[in-house]
Amino acid sequence: MTSHDVAREAGVSRTTVSMVLSGSTAVVLADETRLRVKQAAERLGYRPNSAGRMLASGASKTIGLIVSNPDLLLVDGFIPPTLYAISKIAAGHGYNVLVESLPEANDDRAFSDLVLTRRIDGMIVLNPRTEDPQLAALIERNFPVVLLGTIRHPKEVTVNIPGTHDLQEAVDYLVGLGHKRIGHVAISKPGSNATDYRIMEFREALQKHGLDLPDSRIAYGDFSAKSGHDAALALFNQAPDITAVLAGNDTIALGVMRAARELGKSLPRDLSIIGYDDLPFAAYLEPPLTTIRSKPIEQGETATRMLIDLMQGRAAAKPDVDLSTEFIVRGSCAGPLG
């Protein structure tokens, strides 16, 4: 079933079929002919072969979604809605989404496979590493890339969803309650952009109150509740005097809550906890989790729209939706004792 068959059915040449179905306006065609071709295609259930189309046109109509950390895909709760949003917008513009999760080391192959072999038209990178030569090279040669995560990228041209999140508001809140020694459990080991950037922001927010964040008050997890639990135990050991914890995400916050309970702490009386993301379960925990709401669906949609702009040669439009985070006060914080 090729365009040739449609041509025969409609009594025209294959060229005409191509012009009609690809919507080209380079050549004038009679309306009656256009209709006849469309009806013939419909009747035969014809669908163009993407390989032929790709070879001839050079565009694969495919975008690559790079998940730079396997842990993300394994346990983190903001991937699914992000993927949903990306897939939805992409489909609306005729693009398909190729998902690639990078293993630890040989990302060389993965990147070049997608770009050189699969000929993707653009890519969205979730939670990119702070330093990635491959990625930097792609951006340098103006390959359409959108970085999604908590990012400040030096190259102004490069599109990225700005991490306009407000740790400040959360920190103000904790300090307002009377907390002075606040710990942090990061979402992953140092080297991931989101991790490093969030710590930096946290530190800056504390400094506005004349507070500091010594390394002893930081522990590192891997997105999961278990890692949050283990890291929190280490944290309480390193810095027993902390009265509050800012967790890298809600799942980690959950692990912190359990660790605190195991040490006989009552929540939120003995320890205040703030999460990040406002995953769907956060409001249902006991106590309900005070958290910083990120907007994965809006972020995914915006990233995809920006990427489509880039792929079609336009400059990426500024996001027209508010991507900034929102501080959600629930019941997991209280004033410190003493």
Add this chain to the structure above:
Amino acid sequence: MTSHDVAREAGVSRTTVSMVLSGSTAVVLADETRLRVKQAAERLGYRPNSAGRMLASGASKTIGLIVSNPDLLLVDGFIPPTLYAISKIAAGHGYNVLVESLPEANDDRAFSDLVLTRRIDGMIVLNPRTEDPQLAALIERNFPVVLLGTIRHPKEVTVNIPGTHDLQEAVDYLVGLGHKRIGHVAISKPGSNATDYRIMEFREALQKHGLDLPDSRIAYGDFSAKSGHDAALALFNQAPDITAVLAGNDTIALGVMRAARELGKSLPRDLSIIGYDDLPFAAYLEPPLTTIRSKPIEQGETATRMLIDLMQGRAAAKPDVDLSTEFIVRGSCAGPLG
């Protein structure tokens, strides 16, 4: 940068390059030539164009991952590890994964786009609908399909991951504790295979103890904690005498827990709750959730291996790993009062 360039660099014909790089053994080539071609390709950083390859060979080396319910992608916790496993195994065999999340109605387009236009070599369907004519037609004409979810498919030839889960053990446990009126909050509305099948299994398990499951003891959610909360409130209203709830998944169980607390119930004293999946957070809830552990990674890996068998014309090998669920007893169940 095409195979032609590699041919020139190596001083051979393009045919020779193709034979070497596609690993064809149809023609005898000198080892020295093979080496020279490989080195030339390496030196030039050549990667074959998948469109050309696809057109010539007819295989796209792509598998489609169909997420049949947007809710799944939005909130459910077993998608990420499943996707991770599928992507990993697929990559190991040279396949890429194209993700498609089906919107409500026009799935006609989505299916035929993937199969006819993108020419995927096979597909994995997550949580398929009980009745789907499109899907049935594909299976009928022996297109490689693996259904992943809780499924009993009539066509023996069709490969599916058997839902060898054990509601029985959980029900035995609850009945053993003394419960007689047990409610259920389903993961989605009727019509999804997993939902219908799980209710059927639950009913069968109860019957072995001479107990029944009237419709009034069933409420329907949509995978989310919120839906679990709302459905549980309805359930307590319809059937105030239930002493235990079997939740469709852990997230719904969380919502049920909150609903119970809002009604002044103490957990697990006044209500026993069992989840499903053993998502990473389940062990960290308060009380820790007793649940039925599913194995998304093993399921995803197995589904992909089976699909690869099918795509390569072999019969799908029986899974060599244990995919059966495991009943995990924690602290969310107790004997009923009175």
Add this chain to the structure above:
DNA sequence: ATTCGTAACTAACACGTGTTAGTTTGATCT
């Protein structure tokens, strides 16, 4: 009556690969 112009369409090339049928080279056998 010839030229011109335009609307409507199409022949033919290009994209990059896999593969079949065929050619060259050089050694071995009668």
Add this chain to the structure above:
DNA sequence: AGATCAAACTAACACGTGTTAGTTACGAAT
């Protein structure tokens, strides 16, 4: 010496599409 054969390689076709340059038909202008 000529015939035979195998090893090593290659010319040419096929896959399905988009697009450029060109052809046909036909009414209008000179």
